[in-house]
Amino acid sequence: MLDTILSFFKKKESSKDVAKERLKLVLIHDRSNVSPQFLEMVKGEIIKVIQNYMEIDEESLDIQLTKTNSEDGERMVPALVANIPIKGMKNAGR
Amino acid sequence: MGEVIVITSGKGGVGKTTTTANLGTGLAVQGKKVVLIDTDIGLRNLDVVMGLENRIVYDLVDVIEGTCRLKQALIKDKRYEGLHLLPAPQTRDKNAVTPEQMLKLCDELKEEFDYILIDCPAGIEQGFKNAIAGADKAFVITTPEVSAVRDADRIIGLLEAHEIRKPRLIVNRVRADMVKRGDMMSIEDIIDILAIDLIGVVPDDENIIISTNRGEPAVIDGKSMAGQAYRNITNRLMGQDVPIMDLNVSEGLLSKMKKLLGFKTA
Numbered sequence: 001m002l003d004t005i006l007s008f009f010k011k012k013e014s015s016k017d018v019a020k021e022r023l024k025l026v027l028i029h030d031r032s033n034v035s036p037q038f039l040e041m042v043k044g045e046i047i048k049v050i051q052n053y054m055e056i057d058e059e060s061l062d063i064q065l066t067k068t069n070s071e072d073g074e075r076m077v078p079a080l081v082a083n084i085p086i087k088g089m090k091n092a093g094r
Numbered sequence: 095m096g097e098v099i100v101i102t103s104g105k106g107g108v109g110k111t112t113t114t115a116n117l118g119t120g121l122a123v124q125g126k127k128v129v130l131i132d133t134d135i136g137l138r139n140l141d142v143v144m145g146l147e148n149r150i151v152y153d154l155v156d157v158i159e160g161t162c163r164l165k166q167a168l169i170k171d172k173r174y175e176g177l178h179l180l181p182a183p184q185t186r187d188k189n190a191v192t193p194e195q196m197l198k199l200c201d202e203l204k205e206e207f208d209y210i211l212i213d214c215p216a217g218i219e220q221g222f223k224n225a226i227a228g229a230d231k232a233f234v235i236t237t238p239e240v241s242a243v244r245d246a247d248r249i250i251g252l253l254e255a256h257e258i259r260k261p262r263l264i265v266n267r268v269r270a271d272m273v274k275r276g277d278m279m280s281i282e283d284i285i286d287i288l289a290i291d292l293i294g295v296v297p298d299d300e301n302i303i304i305s306t307n308r309g310e311p312a313v314i315d316g317k318s319m320a321g322q323a324y325r326n327i328t329n330r331l332m333g334q335d336v337p338i339m340d341l342n343v344s345e346g347l348l349s350k351m352k353k354l355l356g357f358k359t360a
């Protein structure tokens with residue numbers, strides 16, 4: 001109920017701003033050629049760094065370019081999300 | 095030594111052919127020697143937009159295959175001294191031409207003409223590769239729509255990959271009324287996204303359709319807004335510093351009076 005009242009007062013975003021946001025997101029994908037090669041390169045580098053501190057499960061490491069809510073919750077912003085299962089800590093990390 | 099400029103867009107129907115015809119005519123009116131090459135093999139249109147469709151004997155592929163001499167295939171526009179059209183064949187396949195052959199042709203034309211404008215087909219396939227092969231510069235056309243800007247971005251990437259540096263942007267079919275009420279991306283929005291230099295903005299203008307009906311490019315029509323926009327781009331292309339046109343159509347009383355009194359606002 002409160003939501004509907006609030007949304008009544010909230011001005012609707014102009015269609016050109018919606019267009020701009022959508023374009024920005026789609027171009028991030030297009031430009032990075034989110035070719036598997038690009039993500040593989042990023043993945044390789046991340047593994048190298050993390051392995052200095054932790055033992056990770058390389059096989060089930062998952063990394064994707066996706067979207068998430070911005071801090072103010074107003075917009076969607078691009079995000080690189082990595083899911084890295086940890087097997088154990090290395091001595092250096094303690 | 096002339097300059098070869100390809101007019102390209104990625105997305106179809108955004109105004110490549112219209113722009114090629116208008117800039118070519120604009121340059122000829124300014125006394126330049128110009129050739130327009132239609133590389134849209136199988137879907138030629140530059141001939142009708144220019145009003146030269148009844149004068150075609152030979153075409154681009156005839157020149158490349160040596161069926162005729164280059165001079166024989168160039169249609170001289172009798173209305174504008176120095177303006178020539180090399181039409182595309184209507185009944186051949188895009189693979190009848192290779193990028194190497196286009197490069198050779200462009201190099202030959204550069205010897206004699208000031209400007210060679212290439213009307214590129216839509217898409218990123220063989221026709222695009224042929225069209226850009228001999229180009230020194232590129233103008234990328236877009237409209238203020240998500241799909242057209244997205245395709246323009248892709249084309250900019252491909253041009254750079256083919257070492258055609260610093261392509262310049264033309265935003266076509268802009269509607270000031272829609273931009274004003276926030277329902278169309280503004281020029282600033284588009285430049286912000288594409289991050290390339292702007293060479294011109296062309297309003298959405300019914301005079302384009304009227305002039306295409308007649309086969310007389312709008313650039314020669316002193317009363318057309320789009321015509322003025324194309325004259326401005328022609329001048330910028332020739333190195334003059336011309337401010338970007340103010341497309342505001344909802345004019346105030348003052349500018350209306352100025353117009354009545356014969357002051358030019360565009």
Ligand SMILES: Nc1ncnc2c1ncn2[C@@H]1O[C@H](COP(=O)(O)OP(=O)(O)OP(=O)(O)O)[C@@H](O)[C@H]1O
Nearest residue numbers: 106107108109110111112216267297298299302303
């Ligand atoms: N500024 C404008 N105002 C109004 N109509 C326009 C404008 N620019 C282009 N048009 C119209 O849009 C249509 C497409 O233009 P044009 O043929 O130049 O596009 P194109 O990019 O060459 O298309 P294709 O990809 O099919 O070769 C035509 O009907 C033309 O008259």
Ligand SMILES: [Mg+2]
Nearest residue numbers: 110111134139
């Ligand atoms: Mg065309």
